[in-house]
Amino acid sequence: MYPAQFDYQKAATVDEALALMAANPDLKILAGGHSLLPAMKLRLAQPPALLDIWGIEELKGIRREGDVFVVGAMTTHAEVLRSELPLFPEVAHEVGDPMVRNRGTIGGSLAHADPSADYPAAALALGVEFVIRGPQGERAVPADEMFLGMFESAVGPGELLTHLRVPARVRASAYEKFKHPASHYAIVGVAVVRHLDGQIRAAYTGAGEKAERLTRLEARLNGGQPAGTGLVEAAQLLGDRFASPEYRAHLVDVLAARAAARV
Numbered sequence: 542m543y544p545a546q547f548d549y550q551k552a553a554t555v556d557e558a559l560a561l562m563a564a565n566p567d568l569k570i571l572a573g574g575h576s577l578l579p580a581m582k583l584r585l586a587q588p589p590a591l592l593d594i595w596g597i598e599e600l601k602g603i604r605r606e607g608d609v610f611v612v613g614a615m616t617t618h619a620e621v622l623r624s625e626l627p628l629f630p631e632v633a634h635e636v637g638d639p640m641v642r643n644r645g646t647i648g649g650s651l652a653h654a655d656p657s658a659d660y661p662a663a664a665l666a667l668g669v670e671f672v673i674r675g676p677q678g679e680r681a682v683p684a685d686e687m688f689l690g691m692f693e694s695a696v697g698p699g700e701l702l703t704h705l706r707v708p709a710r711v712r713a714s715a716y717e718k719f720k721h722p723a724s725h726y727a728i729v730g731v732a733v734v735r736h737l738d739g740q741i742r743a744a745y746t747g748a749g750e751k752a753e754r755l756t757r758l759e760a761r762l763n764g765g766q767p768a769g770t771g772l773v774e775a776a777q778l779l780g781d782r783f784a785s786p787e788y789r790a791h792l793v794d795v796l797a798a799r800a801a802a803r804v
C-alpha cells in the first residue's frame with residue numbers, strides 16, 4: 542500500500558524545525574516513522590507535508606546530569622535497550638522487533654501516545670518529566686499530565702518533544718507485558734517502580750484509552766499489603782477482538798502481581 546502524496550522537508554536543528562512548523566501549520570513531524578508511515582500507508586493519516594527530524598543531532602543520545610538522565614527524543618529503542626537508564630531498557634526490549642527498535646524513537650512513541658505502546662506505563666511509574674519546545678518557548682510537563690487520551694499527548698500543534706528527564710537511580714523496577722503475538726504491542730503492560738524514598742509508583746498500558754497510574758496497587762503496596770486483585774474496573778477498559786475488558790482487567794491483576802514481586 543502506498544501513502545497519499547505529501548511534501549517533504551528536513552530540519553537540521555530544533556530552531557530550524559520550530560521555524561518551519563511556525564511557517565507551515567500543516568507540517569507533521571516524522572521521527573522514526575514506525576507509527577506514522579504505517580498509518581499513512583493505510584490512509585488512516587494523510588498529512589499534506591512531513592518534517593523529517595532524523596538529522597537533528599541535538600535530539601539524539603542519553604547523558605547523565607547529576608540525579609537525572611537526559612534522554613533525547615530521537616534516541617532509538619535500540620539505544621535505550623543498551624543504556625543504563627532505569628526500567629526503560631527492559632521496556633525497549635519488549636518493543637516490536639529489531640527493525641522497529643533500530644529506527645523507532647522513544648520520543649516518537651511517547652508523543653504519539655498509542656494506547657498500546659509500552660513506554661507510557663514506564664514513564665508514569667518512573668515519574669519522568671517531558672521537555673517540550675514550541676512557539677512560546679520551552680515547558681516541562683510531568684508524566685501524569687503527558688497522556689491526555691487515545692493518540693493524544695500534551696505535545697501540541699507546532700511543538701516538538703525535545704527530551705525526557707528520567708530519574709537516574711531507583712531502588713527497583715519491573716515491566717510485565719502480555720503482548721500481541723504478531724505486532725508485539727501491549728495487550729496489557731504493567732510497570733512498577735520502587736523509588737529511592739521507598740515509595741512505589743505503578744502504571745498500566747494497553748488496557749484503556751491511555752496509560753494510567755495503577756493507584757489501587759500503589760496504595761496497597763505502599764501500605765505493606767499484597768497486590769491483590771480488582772486493581773482496575775473492567776468498565777473503564779477497552780475491548781476488542783484480542784481481549785475483552787474483563788480479560789484485560791484480569792491481565793492487569795496478574796501482571797501487576799508479577800511486577801510487584803520483583804521490586
Ligand SMILES: Cc1cc2nc3c(=O)[nH]c(=O)nc-3n(C[C@H](O)[C@H](O)[C@H](O)COP(=O)(O)OP(=O)(O)OC[C@H]3O[C@@H](n4cnc5c(N)ncnc54)[C@H](O)[C@@H]3O)c2cc1C
Nearest residue numbers: 572573574575576577637645646649650658659702725726
Ligand atoms: C511492526 C511494528 C511493531 C511495533 N511494536 C511495538 C510494540 O511492541 N510496542 C510499542 O510501544 N511500539 C511498537 N511499535 C511502534 C514503534 O515503537 C514506533 O517506533 C513508535 O511508536 C513511534 O516512534 P517513531 O520514532 O517511529 O515515530 P513516528 O512514527 O515518526 O511518529 C509518530 C507520531 O509522533 C509524532 N512525533 C514523533 N516524534 C516527535 C517529537 N519529537 N515531538 C513531537 N511529535 C513527534 C509524529 O508527528 C507522529 O504523529 C511497533 C511498530 C511497528 C511498525
